Amino acid sequence: MITVCNTFLKTGAKKRFGFMCRHVSGLGLWDKDIDSDIKHKIEEHWKDKLKCDTFKEMDNVRDKYYVLSMFPYPSGSLHMGHVRVYTISDTIARFQRMNGKNVIHPIGWDAFGLPAENAAIERKIPPQDWTESNISHMKSQLERLGCSFDWDRELATCDPLYYRWTQELFLKLYDSGLVYQKKAKVNWDPVDQTVLADEQVDENGCSWRSGAKIEKKLLRQWFIRTTNFAKDLLEGLDDPVLQDWRDVCKLQKHWIGECNGVNFDFRLVGEEQDFLTLWTCKPEYLNSVKFVAVNPSHMLSENEGVALKEGTKKLQAELLHPLNGKTIPVYVTDEIEFLPQTDSFLGIPHACPQSAEFAEKFDIPYEKSFKISEEERLALQNQICQRARELKVGGYWSSAKLRDWLISRQRFWGTPIPIVHCRNCGAQPVRDLPVELPKLTKVFQKGGSCLSEASEWIDCICPKCNQTAKRETDTMDTFVDSSWYFLRYLNPKDSHQMFDVANAKRMMPVDLYIGGKEHAVLHLYYARFVSHFLHSQGLLPEREPFKRLLVQGMVMGRSYRVKGTGRYVPENEIEVVDKKKNRAVVKSTGEQVVMSWEKMSKSKRNGVDPGDMFQEYGSDTTRLLILADVAPTSHRNWNSNTFPGIINWQKRLWITIRDFINHRTNPPPAITEDQFKAHEDYMFDSRNYYVKGVIFNYCGSQQHSVAISKQQGLTNSIRKAPPAIFAKSLQFERALASQIILLAPMAPHFASELWSGFVSAPDRLNHSGEIAWDKSVFEQKWPTIDSVYNLDLVCKVNGSEICVAKIAKCEFDKLSEEDAIEIALKQEAMKDELSDKTILKTRHTVQPDYEIVVNVTTNRVRKENKASP
Numbered sequence: 001m002i003t004v005c006n007t008f009l010k011t012g013a014k015k016r017f018g019f020m021c022r023h024v025s026g027l028g029l030w031d032k033d034i035d036s037d038i039k040h041k042i043e044e045h046w047k048d049k050l051k052c053d054t055f056k057e058m059d060n061v062r063d064k065y066y067v068l069s070m071f072p073y074p075s076g077s078l079h080m081g082h083v084r085v086y087t088i089s090d091t092i093a094r095f096q097r098m099n100g101k102n103v104i105h106p107i108g109w110d111a112f113g114l115p116a117e118n119a120a121i122e123r124k125i126p127p128q129d130w131t132e133s134n135i136s137h138m139k140s141q142l143e144r145l146g147c148s149f150d151w152d153r154e155l156a157t158c159d160p161l162y163y164r165w166t167q168e169l170f171l172k173l174y175d176s177g178l179v180y181q182k183k184a185k186v187n188w189d190p191v192d193q194t195v196l197a198d199e200q201v202d203e204n205g206c207s208w209r210s211g212a213k214i215e216k217k218l219l220r221q222w223f224i225r226t227t228n229f230a231k232d233l234l235e236g237l238d239d240p241v242l243q244d245w246r247d248v249c250k251l252q253k254h255w256i257g258e259c260n261g262v263n264f265d266f267r268l269v270g271e272e273q274d275f276l277t278l279w280t281c282k283p284e285y286l287n288s289v290k291f292v293a294v295n296p297s298h299m300l301s302e303n304e305g306v307a308l309k310e311g312t313k314k315l316q317a318e319l320l321h322p323l324n325g326k327t328i329p330v331y332v333t334d335e336i337e338f339l340p341q342t343d344s345f346l347g348i349p350h351a352c353p354q355s356a357e358f359a360e361k362f363d364i365p366y367e368k369s370f371k372i373s374e375e376e377r378l379a380l381q382n383q384i385c386q387r388a389r390e391l392k393v394g395g396y397w398s399s400a401k402l403r404d405w406l407i408s409r410q411r412f413w414g415t416p417i418p419i420v421h422c423r424n425c426g427a428q429p430v431r432d433l434p435v436e437l438p439k440l441t442k443v444f445q446k447g448g449s450c451l452s453e454a455s456e457w458i459d460c461i462c463p464k465c466n467q468t469a470k471r472e473t474d475t476m477d478t479f480v481d482s483s484w485y486f487l488r489y490l491n492p493k494d495s496h497q498m499f500d501v502a503n504a505k506r507m508m509p510v511d512l513y514i515g516g517k518e519h520a521v522l523h524l525y526y527a528r529f530v531s532h533f534l535h536s537q538g539l540l541p542e543r544e545p546f547k548r549l550l551v552q553g554m555v556m557g558r559s560y561r562v563k564g565t566g567r568y569v570p571e572n573e574i575e576v577v578d579k580k581k582n583r584a585v586v587k588s589t590g591e592q593v594v595m596s597w598e599k600m601s602k603s604k605r606n607g608v609d610p611g612d613m614f615q616e617y618g619s620d621t622t623r624l625l626i627l628a629d630v631a632p633t634s635h636r637n638w639n640s641n642t643f644p645g646i647i648n649w650q651k652r653l654w655i656t657i658r659d660f661i662n663h664r665t666n667p668p669p670a671i672t673e674d675q676f677k678a679h680e681d682y683m684f685d686s687r688n689y690y691v692k693g694v695i696f697n698y699c700g701s702q703q704h705s706v707a708i709s710k711q712q713g714l715t716n717s718i719r720k721a722p723p724a725i726f727a728k729s730l731q732f733e734r735a736l737a738s739q740i741i742l743l744a745p746m747a748p749h750f751a752s753e754l755w756s757g758f759v760s761a762p763d764r765l766n767h768s769g770e771i772a773w774d775k776s777v778f779e780q781k782w783p784t785i786d787s788v789y790n791l792d793l794v795c796k797v798n799g800s801e802i803c804v805a806k807i808a809k810c811e812f813d814k815l816s817e818e819d820a821i822e823i824a825l826k827q828e829a830m831k832d833e834l835s836d837k838t839i840l841k842t843r844h845t846v847q848p849d850y851e852i853v854v855n856v857t858t859n860r861v862r863k864e865n866k867a868s869p
């Protein structure tokens with residue numbers, strides 16, 4: 001807020017300073033020592049004055065920057081994990097805005113799902129009411145945290161205005177032949193009473209949510225053919241557009257598997273809708289399939305059949321060959337060595353020794369092997385796969401272990417599947433959207449939750465024949481809702497289309513996606529699939545939805561578990577008897593306790609309430625604490641021992657502004673010209689050195705903890721200056737301005753107050769336009785390195801640093817690769833190191849405004865030591 005003020009400190013300030021100024025008004029409490037009370041007053045004063053420039057869709061001048069944090073589930077209150085991810089995203093969004101980018105930074109709510117439904121049942125209220133209440137509270141907490149979200153783009157997946165388009169996505173997939181329904185043996189969670197996808201069952205066979213041991217049930221379910229895109233999704237992980245995906249790429253590649261085979265659909269004889277998807281690494285021999293084998297756990301194993309020798313059974317059920325229509329026998333057996341994570345096997349005897357052995361053992365006739373050239377084999381392979389794709393019976397390369405996406409869920413609180421079931425027409429898509437959830441207030445008051453109980457809603461009219469029909473009562477997995485939400489942010493209020501294609505082509509892909517590693521497989525896999533699909537439809541500019549990832553680590557709390565029973569005990573009931581050896585006991589009983597660092601959770605009684613942090617330290621201090629000490633990608637052990645460093649840093653900054661105002665108002669005695677110049681040069685060098693480091697750690701390495709350390713280093717340099725430098729030094733003034741601007745993305749309220757004090761001081765020296773004295777800190781130009789400041793050209797040989805050449809910033813910017821290599825090779829230390837080596841290659845890497853590295857790779861022959869005998 002820009003105002004014309006007659007006073008800017010306390011009553012009597014005008015009399016002391018004797019002038020008026022136009023500046024950004026603050027509280028002016030500089031004669032007081034900063035404490036939590038003052039921090040709260042600062043945040044209250046600035047909270048409504050930090051409105052940022054929102055994304056301008058038609059801005060073709062500035063570069064766009066889409067920073068996205070994974071949207072939260074509205075559980076009711078923020079936890080410290082939320083504080084970390086949204087502080088990181090807000091810091092980056094503010095940094096990019098201050099660097100002239102047109103930033104979109106949206107937020108919404110992943111609002112469907114079992115937790116809300118279970119909580120609603122427990123409280124006997126509709127889940128909509130519970131969810132809306134939680135959203136309201138969490139939104140207020142995010143606002144207190146100072147997050148600069150584009151709140152006008154806010155969405156919730158449980159809103160019909162949103163899930164109407166999730167249903168549209170379903171229909172797009174349906175119309176493209178990528179949705180089907182069939183009977184399958186599925187994972188049933190006996191606690192949450194719903195089906196789970198394979199991805200939602202852990203390695204111990206337990207539900208990812210309830211922890212219950214899953215059961216196998218045979219149910220008719222809805223699937224999405226993600227396997228049709230398996231090869232594209234695997235190859236996409238090598239797309240050069242992806243940055244910082246290293247570990248996630250490994251996880252995704254492991255999940256997808258090696259796409260060295262092809263899936264084909266074999267329909268069950270006499271069953272129009274049911275089929276088996278079978279995989280083979282030899283698709284060119286598909287027409288030579290003679291049998292199908294399944295293991296005893298397969299869904300077909302319970303069918304009637306004829307028992308053969310050694311426990312093998314030939315089923316009465318048969319399959320239809322997808323291309324030639326021949327019937328294929330099915331055997332239940334443990335004679336076949338099935339691939340890991342598979343329960344079926346395509347028998348091609350003349351191309352597979354195991355198949356031939358089984359066929360001979362059970363008298364299955366087959367043609368002997370025949371030879372074809374490699375060229376013929378590839379041509380036949382392409383021909384068969386192409387024909388299968390035309391008939392929509394497979395033909396896509398995938399791995400043996402990958403499965404299609406099972407999206408059916410047997411619970412109420414989810415997106416309704418837009419399908420009706422008609423006796424005459426079968427399953428029919430509903431085009432009149434949204435298909436809204438019914439009101440089930442009475443059901444929830446009775447402690448139940450099931451769409452099948454909404455009889456008035458279920459009974460409907462078939463959209464094809466206008467006869468009576470029944471709605472599908474399964475809802476969609478919540479991962480469908482979150483597979484495309486980043487596109488809806490582009491135009492969340494649009495009632496005519498899922499997303500604006502022209503907007504998407506301007507604004508996608510997301511430049512930076514921030515979230516936890518727990519979503520590195522499921523969510524990212526599904527989001528990538530949807531993006532690849534929409535790209536194939538010509539609706540997105542690129543296949544991959546997210547350029548760069550920042551996978552933040554978990555916030556860990558110290559937990560105390562009673563030895564033997566595993567019972568968790570809160571910290572206030574513990575007495576530490578030997579801190580070095582992590583030995584502690586329960587105060588009341590003397591029971592031994594195991595101390596460890598674990599992810600914060602209520603059940604482990606090791607969580608920290610962000611509300612308590614806001615109250616005790618203020619939101620900006622909390623933001624700095626969550627960013628400090630460790631890299632954002634590392635786990636953060638939440639320990640109050642690390643707090644004093646940040647708190648003392650804020651105190652030093654506060655005192656620095658107080659001293660700056662006082663020394664500018666009442667100039668101290670002058671120092672000698674030589675002393676003054678030495679301090680000026682030191683401030684010039686310090687400002688450039690730390691600005692360089694902070695910029696790199698903000699956007700290059702994204703090591704925000706190091707950026708804080710660099711800023712603290714600049715504070716130390718500033719605090720070393722004598723009063724005369726505070727009062728009369730242009731370089732000091734520039735350094736202090738840079739200090740506050742660098743801090744602003746991380747601590748917006750506090751930096752705004754510091755800036756209000758900085759611009760209120762008299763005797764301004766910088767009139768070059770570098771500092772906009774009558775504007776807020778967020779309207780300032782981001783600090784840059786001076787053109788005459790020397791940057792580093794790092795010279796390496798075989799990865800070892802040999803020396804550093806200094807290059808002025810003005811020359812650095814236009815240095816070509818050839819120039820950089822030439823300069824490196826001319827350095828005396830490099831000449832000496834390379835004197836008797838053969839240069840094999842040179843590599844040149846550039847970090848703009850930071851450094852250039854020239855690495856010379858040689859034959860690695862070491863120069864003889866002349867002093868050796």
